Amino acid sequence: MSPTARGALALGAAALSALVLPPVLSVFALLAVGSGIVVDALGARRAPEVVQELPGILARGVPARLSLRSDSDGRAVRLRQPRLADVAIEPQEGDGTLDAQVIGLRRGRHTLPTPAARVVGSLGLGCWYHRPGEPREVAVYPDLPGARRLAIAVRTGRFRDEGRRSRGPLGLGTDFESIRDYSPDDDVRQLNWRATERLGRPMSNTYRVERDRDVVCVVDCGRLMAAPLGDRTRLDAAIDAAVAVAAVADEVGDRAGVLAFDREILRRLAPRRAGARAVVQALFDIEPRPVDSDYELAFRHVGESKRAFVLVLTDLLEEAAARPLLAALPLLA
Template identity: 55%
Template structure:
């Protein structure tokens, strides 16, 4: 229970009335006002029915409707407020007598919306009572599925990369025997079945059934390096973790595999396997369910463990979604890749760091009209390049130069790690957060077009 601003205003007027009116009269009016405020607050205390409607499943970064209705108010008024949680935005967060808002989750996983708070004001507008309704609501936030579906639609319609949609058989003699048939002049002589030819007395050739369904496996690193935040070139897009970007890429890969008829699976790992989906048809939804709520842990990842889970039964495209810091941090991956490439086509995908790219860029040239030296008589600091004065320009330029040098060393270390992975047989894909999913899909379609699966 609490008095409304109207009741507080009346109390202030009564206090000022003591200056001009007899105090017994003012006291009587104050007692009456207190009783009226209490009665109004008791009227506001009567229960109301609060109903909140919000989807139980959202896509990260995609707005969804949220509505709150309050029934049983009668002559009373209510102020409805939806308390906020980190990584979940509600706009607007409060309104009168009900709420029609848009909810946007900026991070995938499981989130819980707190109960709705409703402040009811009595019929006279003097007393208020706070009600709590529509208890906590659990919502599951998937990765950026609309972007994944757009990529899959572009591939299906031939607008992304057409060669990847052409199904090609394996290089060589094929995979599965289908039947014997008579030899044709344009048949490959290597397909001739000499035993059947000698038995039948006419040339016969083997016909093979091409295996058009390829296996694609997304290996998602959940180690400590994947907890680092990354920002987009677009300043309006909230920061994400490297794992968020990797899960978006895995969802896009699964959606495109469904579109072209391939089998997709996933393995999520750190120092142990935390989720696994074996490759099968139409597996996009299963991959998203397995990955959407996983979070990184402060441990070093063991890619060799994940590689052993994949096995060597059938050739597949293995996309390792990880972070390439330097050769030392990627030592376990460098040691494990040569074993995997003997059987599978391997792509190592990493998210480029926009901050490092910006810091490593050369500084803008100094304007020739800018004063170089300060005034020695007045003590005014210089504004020229380093070494020409003692002003803020020197400090700023030096700080930018230091950041640029550190960023250049980090990028150089990443390049060396990528070059070593390439030398050991893997293809390395690196792109900014907004483009990593498309880059991974392009590498997958290139592998299909080149018949490397």
Template identity: 55%
Template sequence: MSPSPRAVALAVVLALGLLVADWPVIVVLAVALATATVVDARAARRPVTVSRQVPGRLARGVPAALTVTVGDAGARRVEVRQPRVPDVDVEPGTGAGGLEATVVARRRGHHELPPVAVRVTGPLGLGRWDREHGGRHVLEVHPDLPAARRLATAVRQARFRDPGLRRRGAIGLGTDFDQVREHQPDDDIRHVNWAVTVRQGRLMTNQYREDTERDVVALVDCGRLMAAPVPGRPGGSPDRTRLDVAVDAAAALAAVADAVGDRCGALAYDDEVRARVLPRRSSGDDVVRALHAVEPRPVDSDAERAFRAVGTTKRALVVVLTDVVDAAAARALLDAVPVLARRHVVVVASCTDVEVEAAAAGDDERALVAARVLAGRDRAVAEIRRRGAIVVEAPPDRFSAAVVAVYLDAKSAARL
């Protein structure tokens, strides 16, 4: 319980009244004010019903509604405040009689919203009570799933460049067994199933279906280089890390693979394997759940260990989502790429640094430094290509679409 600003102001007025009025009158008024404040505070103490609605799952950077409703207030005035936590914005944070706010999570992972703070002021406006309502609410923040789903929808509706939906497989018959059926005159004699023929007493043959499903594996680097903050566009303030951009691309890759019927897997690594999803159909949700909470660690990544853990013997598209700074920083990656490229199609994808590129366009000393940084990156990219990998570079806001485009190009060209 606490007095309201109105009660404090009246008490100050009574104190000043001692200068112009008889003190017995002031004492009577002071007792009346104290009594009214206590009575008002007791009225404010009566409980109110408070309900908070906020989604348990959010997408990073995507606004969601937060609503706090108050009941049984009567003539009392109720103020509601939702305390903030780091990396989660709530606007507005306070409201009268309830709260209609927008919550935006700036980082992936798990965050906890504190209980709602409620201040109830009595009908006279003299006394009030502060209390908390509800427990802590856990927010599970995923990558930018709406953007991933938009890409998948564009592919499904053939609005994306080369949707990769054509049923084109490798030259020759597929190797996926379908069923055993009775032999037809034009069937290949090499496909006769002699064991079943003996049991059935008539000629039976194996039927195969064309193998059109492809394996796609996203390798997400979680090492120290991926902790660097990047702006979404030139001139903007950094609002994500390189790892955030990589996880968004992995989610988009999985969503598109689901749309075109391919098997998608994922692996997060630094100097060890942090999370893993083996390639399988309709794995988009599994990929998101495995990657949504990974954070960069201050260690050098071991690309060779990650490549050994890819987990598929079938030829696959392996997309390494990492940061290419220069040849020295990418040495472990350069040494590991040829081993993986012997069996799989390897794509090394890295988002460009829009701030460095903007600085290189100037004519001051910063431009010279930025030009040297970009030259070192170009040398590393050329070396990666020479060792058998495809390199994708794009700004953060177009990075996911660029990765998806390379995947669909490889699929439509039957490179998988």
């Protein structure tokens, strides 16, 4: 309970009236104004019902809509949604309703504070502050729109550099299929020199694009990944890349998995079909820790599985940091 700006001005005017009125009248005026403020505030004591609409999942850096609605019953209600350091809200206040943009600035789980409501009495002299509702948890995911755009580009055949000619989906493939006559559009790597020499004319190998591959993203979460990279960290960039790779794997029919590590294994997800959602769930709340990364430990766990395409996402700022990685690489062979 507190006076409004109008109530404060009325109290000030009653106090100044002592300069021109007898003391008894001034005291009476102060009591009258003070009583009016109390009575007015008590009339605003009933808490309004506030309905909050907010997605439970945000993508880092992507605006989402926050809506607050109150049943004011004719009363003047000022709504405010407190913000967090890692979740931006603009604007934060509104009269009766609040339509705002919410932007998750940092991956992970965050709890938005309970909205605040200031109800003003019918006289406009006093108000009552309420905290209707409950705190709201939101999950801030990596850059999902970017991953979806990449997957759509692969699906529609637009995943190539501008001006370069497409030669089939995602390269030549590695599974040998047959030998045929050479075509001018063939890549020189397709030439079968033994068949060309034997038959006396150019011959080419044809390959099938591999399907049902296992794709494993190995994400370093050690101290070097905490270094800033624009408006994010290197770990943010690595997780964005892992999510994009998993989305493309879903699109082309591969199985996606992930392993996150520093000096120990933090998360491990075996490759699976339609694994992009599981990869996001496994990585979105991981933060870098101030420890050195154990590449040998991570590669030993990856080497236990069957043949797979392994993508290591790390950052090597100095030559000394690359030595443990190079020493551990034979474990992936």
